[in-house]
Amino acid sequence: MAATETKPAPAVFQEHFAAREEALSARGGPQLHEIRRRGLARFVELGFPTFKDEDWRQTPLAPVLDVAWTPAEPPAAMPSPAALRPFLFGDEVTARLVFVNGCFSPSLSFRGEVPDNVFIGSLAEALSTQPDWVREHLAQQLGFENQPFAALNTAFIADGAAVYVPRGVTLPQPVHLLFLSSGDAGPSVAYPRSLVVVEESAGLSLVEHYASLSDRPTLTNAASEVVCGENSRVDHYKVQSEGKGARHVGAMQARQARGANYTHHSISLGAAWARHDLSTLLAGEGVEALLHGLFVLTGEQLCDHHTRIEHAAPHCRSFELYKGVLDQRARGVFNGRIYVHREAQKTDSKQSNGNLLLSDDAVVFTKPQLEIFADDVKCTHGATIGRLDEDAFFYMRSRGIGREESRTLLIYAFASEVIDRIRIEPLRRQLLRALVEHLPNGRIIKEVA
Amino acid sequence: MDMLEIKNLHAKVEDNVILRGINLSVKPGEVHAIMGPNGSGKSTLAHILAGRDGYEVTAGEVRYKGLDLLEMAPEERAREGVFLAFQYPVEIPGVNSSYFLKAGLNEIRKHRGLPELDAIDFLALVKERMKLVDMDASLLNRPVNEGFSGGEKKRNEIFQMAVLEPTLCVLDETDSGLDIDALKIVARGVNALRSPERAFVLVTHYQRLLNYIVPDFVHVLSKGRIVRSGGKELALELEEKGYAWVEELAGAGQPVGA
Numbered sequence: 001m002a003a004t005e006t007k008p009a010p011a012v013f014q015e016h017f018a019a020r021e022e023a024l025s026a027r028g029g030p031q032l033h034e035i036r037r038r039g040l041a042r043f044v045e046l047g048f049p050t051f052k053d054e055d056w057r058q059t060p061l062a063p064v065l066d067v068a069w070t071p072a073e074p075p076a077a078m079p080s081p082a083a084l085r086p087f088l089f090g091d092e093v094t095a096r097l098v099f100v101n102g103c104f105s106p107s108l109s110f111r112g113e114v115p116d117n118v119f120i121g122s123l124a125e126a127l128s129t130q131p132d133w134v135r136e137h138l139a140q141q142l143g144f145e146n147q148p149f150a151a152l153n154t155a156f157i158a159d160g161a162a163v164y165v166p167r168g169v170t171l172p173q174p175v176h177l178l179f180l181s182s183g184d185a186g187p188s189v190a191y192p193r194s195l196v197v198v199e200e201s202a203g204l205s206l207v208e209h210y211a212s213l214s215d216r217p218t219l220t221n222a223a224s225e226v227v228c229g230e231n232s233r234v235d236h237y238k239v240q241s242e243g244k245g246a247r248h249v250g251a252m253q254a255r256q257a258r259g260a261n262y263t264h265h266s267i268s269l270g271a272a273w274a275r276h277d278l279s280t281l282l283a284g285e286g287v288e289a290l291l292h293g294l295f296v297l298t299g300e301q302l303c304d305h306h307t308r309i310e311h312a313a314p315h316c317r318s319f320e321l322y323k324g325v326l327d328q329r330a331r332g333v334f335n336g337r338i339y340v341h342r343e344a345q346k347t348d349s350k351q352s353n354g355n356l357l358l359s360d361d362a363v364v365f366t367k368p369q370l371e372i373f374a375d376d377v378k379c380t381h382g383a384t385i386g387r388l389d390e391d392a393f394f395y396m397r398s399r400g401i402g403r404e405e406s407r408t409l410l411i412y413a414f415a416s417e418v419i420d421r422i423r424i425e426p427l428r429r430q431l432l433r434a435l436v437e438h439l440p441n442g443r444i445i446k447e448v449a
Numbered sequence: 450m451d452m453l454e455i456k457n458l459h460a461k462v463e464d465n466v467i468l469r470g471i472n473l474s475v476k477p478g479e480v481h482a483i484m485g486p487n488g489s490g491k492s493t494l495a496h497i498l499a500g501r502d503g504y505e506v507t508a509g510e511v512r513y514k515g516l517d518l519l520e521m522a523p524e525e526r527a528r529e530g531v532f533l534a535f536q537y538p539v540e541i542p543g544v545n546s547s548y549f550l551k552a553g554l555n556e557i558r559k560h561r562g563l564p565e566l567d568a569i570d571f572l573a574l575v576k577e578r579m580k581l582v583d584m585d586a587s588l589l590n591r592p593v594n595e596g597f598s599g600g601e602k603k604r605n606e607i608f609q610m611a612v613l614e615p616t617l618c619v620l621d622e623t624d625s626g627l628d629i630d631a632l633k634i635v636a637r638g639v640n641a642l643r644s645p646e647r648a649f650v651l652v653t654h655y656q657r658l659l660n661y662i663v664p665d666f667v668h669v670l671s672k673g674r675i676v677r678s679g680g681k682e683l684a685l686e687l688e689e690k691g692y693a694w695v696e697e698l699a700g701a702g703q704p705v706g707a
Contacts, residue, residue, distance in 0.1 A: 390502070395539040395593075398499050399553035399609065400527035400560075409552075413543025413592075448548055 010044045016071050017155055027158055028127035028138075035139045039154030046148040055146075058333045058365040059304045063273040064247050069219055071156075072101035072181070072188035079180065079213055084108060087178055087211050087241075090426035095120040096176040097161050100213075102190030104159055112173075119164035120175055123193055126162035133164050133197045141225040142253040147277065150251040153223040156191035160222075163196045163206065167229070170203030174235075174424050177208045181246060183216030192222045196236075200229040200257075206236050207427060210250075212243030212270070222250040228260035230284065235423055237265045238276070241434065246271040251279075258284030258313070265422055266293040267431055268303050269438050279308040282316040282344070293322040294418035296438050297330035297362075304333035311344035311374075320351040323418050325411055326362035327440055336381065337369040344374045351381040356388065356414050358440070404441045411439055412448060451512075452477050452648050453498075453617055458509035459673075460497055467493045469673035470509070477616070478645040482659055482684060483652045485670030486692040491652040492536060494670070495621040498650070499533035500526050513617065527553065528560035532615035534606035536622040541593035546605075549593050550575065550612055557613055578611040582638040600631035607638040618642070619650045624658035636661030656688040671699035 017024075017040050025033045048065060049056035078100060088096075097120065098108035104122035111120055119126065119133075126134050144151035161177045179192050198204045210220055220242065228234050240248055248271045256262050268274050280289045295303035309318045324332040334353045355364045368381040388410050396406035415435055422428040436442040453475040460468040467490045475481055485491050497504050498511065500523035511518040518526060541549070555565040566574065579586060582604040594602050603623055610618055620639070624632055639649065639662050651662060659667070659681065667683040668675045676698040677683065687695070 389539075389541075391539045392541045392544075394499075394501055394523060395535065395541065396544075396549065396553075397523035398501075398527055398533050398535075399549065399613065400524055400556040401549070401552050402524050402556065403522065405552065406524075409544055409549075410541070413541060416543055448545070 010047050012069075013152060013155075014040065014044060020071065020156070024156070024158055027124060029130065031135075032127070032138065032157065036155050036157055039144055039151045042144055043148050043151035043155060046146070046151065049148060055306065055335070058331075059275060059302065063302070064219060064249070067187045067217055067219070069187050069189040070185075072190035072218070073185060074103045075100055075182040075184055078105055078107065079182075081108060083213065084178065087180075087209060089176070089207070089424070089430040092173050092426065093176045094171045094173040096178065097122065099159070099161070099177070099179045099192055101182055101188065102159055102179075102192050114171065115166075115169050117164075117166040118169060118171070119162060121162055123160040123162045123195060124158065126195070131164070134162065134195065137197055137225060137227050138195050139225075141227060141255050142223055142251055147251060149221050149249045150223055150277070153191045153193060153221050153251065157193045158191070160193035160195070161208075162194070163204065165198045165202040165204050167199040168201050170233075171205070174205040174207050174427070177206070179208070179210045179220065179222065180213055181218035181220060181242065182213045183218040183243075183245060184214065187217040187219070189219040189221060192220065194222075194224040196224065196234075197227045198229055198232045198234050201231045202229060203233040204235070205424060206234065207239065207424065208237065209239040209241070210248060211241050212246050215243040215245045217245040217247070218242070219247045220250070222248070224250070224252045226252065226254040226262070228254060228256045228262050230257045231259040232257070233261045235263050237422065237424070237427065238267070239431065240266070240268040240274055240276075241270040242274075243270060244272060248274040250275070251277040254280040254289075256280060256282050256284065256287045256289060259286045260284070261288045263290040264292070265418070266305060267419065268293070268295040268305075269434060272300065273302045275304040275306070277306045277308075279310070281310045281312060282318065283312050285313045285315045287313065287316040289316070289318040291318070291320045291322075292418050292421050294324070294415055295332060296325040296415055296435065297332060298327040298440065300329050302331045304335075306333070306335045306337075308337045308339065309349065311338070311340040311347045311349065314343060314345045314347070316344065317348045318350070321418060321421075322353045323415060324355040324364055325358065325415050326355065326364055327358040329359070329361045331362070332364040334364070334366045334383070335369065336367070338371070338379060338381075340372040340374050340377055340379065342373040345376045347374060347377040347379065349377070349379040353383040354414070355383075355385045356411065357385060358388070358411070405444050408439050408441045408445050409448070412436065412442075412445060451475060452514060453650075454512045456510050458494075458497070458511060459507045460493060460504050461507055462493070462504055467504075467673055468497075471673070471675060473668065473675065475617070475648045475650060477648055479666065480643065480649040480651065480662065480664045482664035482667045483650060483670055484654070484656070484667060484684060484687060486695065487654070489670040490673045491654075491670055492621055495533060495619050495650070495652050498619050499523060499531060524556065527613070527615075528557050530616035532610050532613060532618050534610060534618065534620040534623050536625060538594050538602040538606055540595045542595050544593050546591055546593050547575070547589045550589075550609060554612055575612055579608060581611050581641050582607050582634055584608050599626045600628070603627055603631065603635055604638070607635050611638065611642060616646060617648050617650070619652070621652045622654060623651070624653055624655060632658065633661060656684045659684045669695050669698075671695045674699065
């Protein structure tokens with residue numbers, strides 16, 4: 001049947017791989033290529049997940065499977081610098097790396113002065129010189145045994161961002177990674193792959209932003225690995241504001257050595273379908289991990305935040321706050337897994353997930369998953385699914401504020417709790433403005449952002 | 450002419466009949482106290498006047514400045530000058546107090562054909578009105594009522610009233626939970642706002658508030674009816690005889706002095 005042939009069965013991606021294998025193998029040496037081949041093999045074994053997979057039960061894959069994807073190519077014409085303006089959050093950045101359809105664009109990128117031995121560049125560039133930190137960490141943090149999309153991304157490792165901050169260095173301004181999809185040559189899939197290594201007592205603030213240049217169908221299958229050295233501090237922001245035709249699946253794996261402080265934000269407003277697998281390994285004592293997330297969905301949008309916090313060492317603290325706002329027929333998923341190893345005594349872990357349903361047809365699934373093998377720990381979790389607070393709604397209207405404005409303000413207030421935790425002030429303001437524009441009738445609330 | 454005219458108002462919540470024929474006329478400049486035991490329907494009456502959902506009016510009507518009040522949305526009532534000081538002011542995390550009040554004020558001003566206030570004029574106005582109830586200006590930068598003490602919340606209600614300048618002020622048990630010093634501050638604020646154009650309906654369980662805000666009329670509510678009306682001395686009589694006396698009046702089935 002023709003219809004089946006156009007579907008992206010694993011075989012289609014095997015063909016993509018075969019067609020590109022020569023070019024891929026030229027990047028990064030035989031050891032890496034062997035990893036790519038293992039990624040592909042594992043993907044073929046696993047196939048695409050179905051609703052029978054526990055991790056995908058509430059996240060139908062049809063929006064991904066019903067499209068005949070081709071591998072993304074660099075666009076016919078690079079976007080103009082002016083076209084990037086909506087995605088920038090101010091000039092105060094150490095560097096900005098721009099990728100279009102998964103390929104690094106040197107002309108759109110910018111690198112300020114940085115101390116010696118700092119590397120901020122494309123993964124393709126890093127693969128050509130093969131520094132120790134790439135050899136040591138690339139494809140070593142993110143597992144793909146049970147993650148078909150991570151396996152597939154691994155098979156296509158070619159380009160993405162590479163950031164290395166050596167011991168004791170703190171970059172004063174954020175590094176901005178901007179991944180753009182054009183979709184101008186038909187439905188296409190890109191595999192950005194990023195590696196971030198922050199050495200002992202070093203500091204980095206990183207913004208990983210996925211956006212679109214059109215509303216045409218695109219699939220972004222992204223993966224990032226973040227290595228946090230002892231006593232390092234890493235603030236990591238993932239912003240997904242892709243277009244209406246976009247599908248996004250992203251995996252992030254962090255590893256935190258002793259005393260490392262890692263915060264992650266996932267602000268997911270765009271795309272028709274988005275799945276974020278966010279995972280951190282608390283590998284040393286005294287680690288702190290703070291994960292925050294927000295999705296605001298309408299129409300038929302779907303977003304899924306799957307988090308995994310693995311406490312492998314004692315005296316660590318983890319904190320999670322995830323929120324969702326769902327209107328019309330949107331579908332949301334939060335799954336928060338916390339795994340506490342037997343030796344991870346004195347773990348202090350708190351998870352909360354709050355959801356606001358604005359329509360009878362919106363649905364949200366929330367599930368904490370605590371697996372605790374240590375006996376002296378403090379782990380709490382809570383989840384709520386609710387509607388707008390009627391008392392607050394009436395209170396506002398009783399002061400003369402209109403029905404729609406009151407409603408919008410309350411939704412804004414609910415969602416902004418997550419954005420308010422962003423430490424990069426211009427990014428925080430930009431996202432608050434984006435939130436206002438994204439809300440039903442958002443324009444009627446003035447000045448709040 | 451009456452500013453507020455309530456005629457034969459009947460209301461219920463789900464299957465519980467709460468108001469069984471309220472009649473009340475309020476003229477500009479008057480202060481009416483509505484007293485009654487718990488469950489007599491005082492707060493229901495206040496909420497219905499402000500337009501809260503969840504009550505079904507089964508009979509009667511309420512006219513305010515000649516308008517059919519019950520047909521109006523809560524924000525329309527507010528813009529026409531109705532203000533309810535809540536018994537339990539609501540905390541709204543994430544909504545800045547200043548933004549909240551300015552948004553309300555400017556809607557009301559637009560409705561009255563006045564220009565909207567900009568940030569500077571608004572700030573000047575609120576600073577002046579805060580003095581009325583000794584409000585701390587820093588509270589304005591916080592989310593609405595979040596982290597306010599009970600007394601601060603009640604003072605904030607009177608402060609909002611002072612800024613929004615309503616013509617009909619309905620105070621729902623504003624005295625509850627206040628110590629004597631806070632009560633005096635709240636009463637001072639209310640007294641400062643008394644004017645020939647403005648009317649007050651004070652809903653209260655205790656006579657104590659009326660020592661500080663002296664009403665023109667006192668109405669005693671029991672089982673959804675006004676069973677007795679009089680001048681300020683009625684409050685003292687009630688204080689002396691207790692609500693059991695009122696229950697007897699209600700039991701007699703005959704509204705007195707209505």
